[in-house]
Amino acid sequence: LLIRGRVLTFVNEPSGVDDTASYRFFEDGAVLVRGAAIVASGDYDRVKSLAAADVTIDDHRPNLVLPGLIDTHLHFPQTQAIASYGAQLLEWLNTYVFVEEQKFADPLYAASIASRFMDELLSNGTTTAVAYCSVHPESVEAYFMAAEERGMRMIGGKVLMDRNAPEALRDNPQRSYDETTRLITKWHNRGRAHYAISPRFAITSTPEQMEVSRTLVAENPDCYVQTHLSENKDEIAFATSLYPDAVDYTDIYARYGLLGDKTLLGHCIYLDDREISVLAETGAVGVFCPTSNLFLGSGLFDRDRFDRIGARWSVATDVGAGTSFSMLETMDEAYKVLQLQGQRLSPLNSFYRMTLGNARALGLDDRIGSLHAGADADIVVLDSCAKPAMELRMRTVKSLVEELFILQTMADDRCVAEVYVAGNAMKGKARPEAAPTGR
Ligand code: GUN
Ligand code: FE
Numbered sequence: 315l316l317i318r319g320r321v322l323t324f325v326n327e328p329s330g331v332d333d334t335a336s337y338r339f340f341e342d343g344a345v346l347v348r349g350a351a352i353v354a355s356g357d358y359d360r361v362k363s364l365a366a367a368d369v370t371i372d373d374h375r376p377n378l379v380l381p382g383l384i385d386t387h388l389h390f391p392q393t394q395a396i397a398s399y400g401a402q403l404l405e406w407l408n409t410y411v412f413v414e415e416q417k418f419a420d421p422l423y424a425a426s427i428a429s430r431f432m433d434e435l436l437s438n439g440t441t442t443a444v445a446y447c448s449v450h451p452e453s454v455e456a457y458f459m460a461a462e463e464r465g466m467r468m469i470g471g472k473v474l475m476d477r478n479a480p481e482a483l484r485d486n487p488q489r490s491y492d493e494t495t496r497l498i499t500k501w502h503n504r505g506r507a508h509y510a511i512s513p514r515f516a517i518t519s520t521p522e523q524m525e526v527s528r529t530l531v532a533e534n535p536d537c538y539v540q541t542h543l544s545e546n547k548d549e550i551a552f553a554t555s556l557y558p559d560a561v562d563y564t565d566i567y568a569r570y571g572l573l574g575d576k577t578l579l580g581h582c583i584y585l586d587d588r589e590i591s592v593l594a595e596t597g598a599v600g601v602f603c604p605t606s607n608l609f610l611g612s613g614l615f616d617r618d619r620f621d622r623i624g625a626r627w628s629v630a631t632d633v634g635a636g637t638s639f640s641m642l643e644t645m646d647e648a649y650k651v652l653q654l655q656g657q658r659l660s661p662l663n664s665f666y667r668m669t670l671g672n673a674r675a676l677g678l679d680d681r682i683g684s685l686h687a688g689a690d691a692d693i694v695v696l697d698s699c700a701k702p703a704m705e706l707r708m709r710t711v712k713s714l715v716e717e718l719f720i721l722q723t724m725a726d727d728r729c730v731a732e733v734y735v736a737g738n739a740m741k742g743k744a745r746p747e748a749a750p751t752g753r
Contacts, residue, residue, distance in 0.1 A: 411634070
């Protein structure tokens with residue numbers, strides 16, 4: 315398969331709008347795919363000469379061809395809880411999320427939402443995501459089955475929670491150990507699946523369950539770890555009151571051995587310099603979730619402080635506190651959150667972050683996030699003129715960087731013209747089932 319279009323892929327983090335060395339752009343470009351992998355990418359004439367004479371050509375000109383987008387934090391069982399009104403974090407969890415997540419005890423319900431969830435990611439151009447499932451192992455089965463059916467590289471895991479939640483959503487230390495261990499054995503590195511050990515956050519785990527998390531991480535050093543950190547002021551006060559020996563919120567997780575270079579920490583809004591330094595030293599990643607942080611009124615992620623201290627960060631939707639599955643819409647809000655703090659996010663950096671940047675945050679940049687030879691053929695095709703207002707604005711465009719900024723600011727899923735997963739075009743293959751009403 316030869317995918318023709320205006321090809322854009324990053325090789326490094328852009329330092330600003332003039333950093334042309336950070337990316338490769340081919341106005342008449344192509345990506346040659348054999349099976350599930352990329353064989354070559356670059357100028358159309360050169361790449362075409364490497365292909366068989368009868369190669370199938372998907373001609374997407376004048377659309378942009380990029381690596382598939384990557385989302386580093388969201389909640390699969392909150393697909394039907396997006397846009398739940400009027401509450402900040404703890405009240406929102408208790409009022410809406412802990413009600414919705416109980417439905418995932420039912421494997422049929424879980425399977426039906428998992429299918430819709432994967433299709434929604436794909437229609438927004440996201441080919442890899444890191445998601446929390448519910449406390450029920452059935453939800454993890456549904457999640458990885460739906461990903462496997464579509465050939466997607468997906469990361470996820472069962473949340474561990476044994477207090478401060480309804481009875482029906484609580485496991486216990488032994489059960490969380492046994493179920494997580496069984497799920498890792500079954501799913502971790504099966505095909506394109508990767509497991510994330512997922513203690514929800516300090517508030518919903520007893521010290522005994524945090525000890526279990528420590529053991530799971532020690533026994534499975536190759537798995538991801540995900541949790542939430544420092545999102546909301548009431549949450550911080552509650553969490554630190556439950557762990558009086560810890561010097562701050564970050565220290566709770568540090569004490570239980572949960573911080574390392576495969577650890578993803580959602581939000582990280584109110585960290586002080588000491589805490590960000592701990593992330594820098596351990597290699598843990600702070601995950602910036604702009605639509606969620608605005609929606610729940612949580613606060614503003616201080617990207618410049620992460621960069622100054624040298625800590626890693628990634629970007630994510632955080633659906634269902636996040637209000638969109640679209641990484642493009644997410645970067646639009648990221649730009650605004652940084653604007654409110656006098657910080658700048660260049661369009662090049664946005665597109666780097668959604669692709670190679672997030673792939674690096676996951677340590678998967680050899681496989682995804684760029685179009686280098688040998689990479690997985692996860693590819694998105696973006697149409698900068700998909701909406702009438704965009705088409706009108708695009709008539710005045712003078713540069714690639716300007717076009718990227720228009721895409722980031724105005725795009726939604728209408729701009730995703732095609733998405734390839736492991737070399738397969740998925741746009742025509744989405745088969746939404748009737749959604750359960752849940753009523
Ligand atoms: N903190 C603990 N659980 C959650 C969740 O589901 N969403 C968000 N935004 N924060 C959390
Ligand atoms: Fe979250």
